[in-house]
Amino acid sequence: MGVTTLTDVTESATTKGEQTRELILSTALRLFREQGYGKTTMRAIATEAGVSVGNAYYYYGSKEHLMQAYYDHLQVQHVEAVESVLATEKAFVPRLTGVLRAWLEVSAPYHEFAGTFFKTAAEPKSPLSPFSDQSRPAREASVELFRRVVEGSDLKLPADLKAELPELLWLMQMGIVLFWVHDDSKDLRRTKALIDRSVPLVDRLLRLTRIPGVRGVTNDLVGLIRSIKS
Amino acid sequence: MGVTTLTDVTESATTKGEQTRELILSTALRLFREQGYGKTTMRAIATEAGVSVGNAYYYYGSKEHLMQAYYDHLQVQHVEAVESVLATEKAFVPRLTGVLRAWLEVSAPYHEFAGTFFKTAAEPKSPLSPFSDQSRPAREASVELFRRVVEGSDLKLPADLKAELPELLWLMQMGIVLFWVHDDSKDLRRTKALIDRSVPLVDRLLRLTRIPGVRGVTNDLVGLIRSIKS
């Protein structure tokens, strides 16, 4: 009950129940897009889908669960959108930039109601929290994406740093998302600028780790990260 | 109406209205502490304070505004708690560590319901957002605190970096707070470890900026920050 999986919404259903479940979800996502999360009531979703309110709750434990499903949906779209970049670009900077920009494009239609999304995502106990158990699959899929960004690139790094880098890049993306949520500039100009300027900076930073004097700090950093994760 | 100031809750009121305002606030804060934010209803606050529900809304536009007031309260306590550290410690590492640990101590009683607080704080449009206009006074007071940490310390830094550093430290604190919110280890062991290990790391990083090869990256970073802020 309520265990959402990383599957496409458009997937065809088998049993009657699954059909209802997807009908409710797709209706909810449409209304979220059309009028925002806050203004979409559970009653509206139920009415629009032609079911009762209680029925929606039978399949989704809460309104937030519907948003969780939306988030998974986004994730899948992002992975799909990113394939061409990963296949084409080999240099680290355009590779990472491409992945981050792809996320921006996929998420753009939802920018307006993304604030509400992150509002609930920020709560530790919420299943929507990017650090929660429930979103582990989505998180791991995302980290895996950044692992591919690192692996397939021309970066030469000490092994220990290289191992932690995907998670650090994931964290960087969280930061960018946070910025994006607050960004109300025209065409998300500011977020795009942030990406385009911070990626080369990260690139330079990473290459600095070869300087002997920097190496000690890098080791400390890796040590800190590891101790935090355990 | 609703413009909360950075004053202590215990401040004595003059007019009848101000007395009511503070009665409502102190009652709310007490109930928040006793049973958590989520379980404290506006009706309970009103009843406990001996006023009507509508009266609470006359002074505080929403339940969130009451939390905003709580946040300001915390801020004041933190500044007070930090004075002795700033007066005593002169080296950068214990100075910053002391300030961050003081925050931890002041906030500890509220750790349990802090999650809910940050939930609403994460929403861009919320007045509680650390980036919002409404919390500008609190934010600036906090940045000012870190400016004093930097100014009074033995750090030798390039002027441009030194100018941006207080805001960067504020951002670092936001990160620590985020970690803290999710930290359910005994006695906040993990958050304490994070502080104790990351502060020396920051210290080493800052001192690295004297190395010529690192200087270029530092300049880039400062440039990025400045362009973002405008």
Next chain:
DNA sequence: TCGCCTACTTGAACATGTTCAAAAGTCGGT
């Protein structure tokens, strides 16, 4: 004292997320 204006207070009404006991449907076994 009277009238009136502003500040304050009230509580019923409303909007919406959520629950739950009961009804309706489905399906395999006999």
Next chain:
DNA sequence: ACCGACTTTTGAACATGTTCAAGTAGGCGA
């Protein structure tokens, strides 16, 4: 066809944040 168990569906009821039209109080000028 009927029974029984399980799944699905219903909608009224509930909890709680919020609004608002109406009432009350205090004070000030005439």
